[in-house]
Amino acid sequence: MQIRQLSLFLENKPGQLRIPAKVLGDAGIDILTMSLADTHQFGILRLVVKDTDRARAVLEDAGVVVNVTDVLAVDVPDRPGGLASVLEAFENAGLGIEYMYPFATRERGRYATLLFRLEDPAKAASLLQQHGVRLVSPAELFARAG
Amino acid sequence: MNTQRSDAGVAFHPASAPDFLPRRELAKLQLERLQKVVRRAYEKVPLFRQRMEARGLRPDAVKGLPDLARLPFTVKADLRDTYPFGLFASSMDEVVRLHASSGTTGKPIVVAYTAADLQVWTSVMVRALAAAGLGKGDVLQNAYGYGLFTGGLGAHYGGEALGATVIPISGGNTERQLMVLQDFGVTAICCTPSYMIHLIERARDAKIGFGKLRVGVFGAEPWSDGMREYIQAEAGIRAHDIYGLSEIIGPGVGVECVHRDGLHVFEDHFYPEIVDPETGEVLPDGVEGELVLTTLSKEAMPMIRYRTRDITALQAEPCPCGRTLRRIRRIGRRSDDMFIIRGVNVFPSQVETALLQVEGTLPHYQIVLTREKGLDEMEVQVEVTAGFFSDEIRGLQALQHELETAVDHVIGLRVKVTLVAPKTLARSEGKAKRVVDQRNI
Secondary structure, eight states: EEEEEEEEEEETTTTHHHHHHHHHHHOOOOOOEEEEOOOSSEEEEEEEOOOOOHHHHHHHHHOOOOEEEEEEEEEESSSSSSHHHHHHHHHTTTTEEEEEOOOOOOTTTTTEEEEEEEESSSHHHHHHHTTTTTTOOOOOOOOHOO | TTTTTTTTOOOOOGGGGGGGGHHHHHEEEEEEEHHOOOOHHHOHHHHHHHHHHHOOOOOGGGGSSSGGGOOOOOOOOHHHTTTTTOOSSOTTTTTTEEEEEEOOSSEEEEEEEEHHHHHHHHHHHHHHHHHHHOTTEEEEEEOOOOOSSHHHHHHHHHHHHHTTTEOOOOOOOHHHHHHHHTTTTTOOOEEOHHHHHHHHHHHHHOOOOOOTTTTTEEESSSOOOOHHHHHHHHSSSEEEEEETTTTTTEEEEEEEOOOOOEEOOOTTEEEEEEEEETOOOBBOOOOEEEEEESSSOOSSSOOHHHHHHHEEEESSSTTOOOOOOEOOOOOOSSSOOOEETTTTTEOOOHHHHHHHHTOOOOEEEEEEEEEETEEEEEEEEOOOOOOOSSSHHHHHHHHHHHHHHHHHHHOOOOOOOEEOTTTTTTOOOSSOEEEEOOOOO
């Protein structure tokens, strides 16, 4: 059920974000969603693409430091209190969240999709399913992205 | 021949015979040569003569090797002050070669060789390469720069006289280096250790190996044991340290034999002393201090008690290889690449030690010194690699903190560690630039 996410090291200075964006663009790789975590000195750009391996290869060739991290895609009911109910399930399953960010597309009117980084994604996936949380498989996620 | 000799299966090269002279015979030879070279310098080099006279000394004051300690030192500034030819002891029609070393400040220093000097140089380079286990049949890629720098031609003529096949590729053009290394069946390489690391990185990027390469002879800059382990593991070779300086002759003053526990100094041509860098007092074997060298056979430019600024110690213990030549410990630092920050003396090698302690890293790094509002700041910029890149901010901050703590433990100073993107720090085709001092002192 895990989604493979690319994590890129960026220095916090002008022009650094454009490099990976251009490299991926030139390679014809579509960025499905992304999130930037930053400190005053450096940042980590996390992104999801369909062809993770090829994206990694072209980025590394361009001299970018890249890691692949597994995250989970969770459908959250698109209504007030929807997120709280899902987080309650996380709590009940005893899972801590490292970070989260939204997926760019959603099942309009029904669910918003969020990506979660958890300590042990494989174990977390089965626990969350036991707690009735809707996980989105990579295939379904990419299909939604078109 | 000495039956105790053990060169781990390396064939003995006839040129290596002087490496195994009994100490007593060596001392006799050294004294004869010392007396001759002191007389020559006294007669031909005005600066040396003035300094001797100022001390009330004549060449015949040298009755035994210990008398060397009474003679005046020569320092790098003497070469600059007498630029270009002021320390030559031969007329220009006897000088057949000039080299010059790039001075970090102002004029370069110029060094000269007679035909006999070149023969000596070649002979010590043959002995150095032989001690590193090379011989006829080896294909030597000489990636030291050819030109005014002594590294290129020194290794070139030594390699040829040894009987190896020499490829005079010189420094730079990394793509071509890697192609030649593969295609020409190269078994040995000479270059600076930082350039070898550059080659390893580029070979990894290009997903190619090191073919038949088995030995590397690296010098012209200090390198740590950590760098050696990295080079040996990544390239699958035996890495030897070679020592030399143009003021003395160029490469070939000393080299590590296959046991790689200190560098044998070719004492029949270069007499080593260790002195206290502050007082100039001669220190006994085993005690760390500044290396001082006297050329025993140089004609064109004899150097009497030249202060190398390199910090090391002499090891007199017998080496398992059977060479009777004393060894100097690998040079980790110089008394003059030291910088002072907030009253603390720091050597770049100490920072390197600290960085290496942090698990799994052999990073490219640079030390940047700045002064803000009168306060000196030291920043260590470290390139991030995939091996230690964490997906989480706190992971990277922990790494930063760990590096800062490691540096703090070694030099006793809190410094700022900055993580920078890979390949953003200047790469050297020659010597690595480790310290950038922007303090305008």
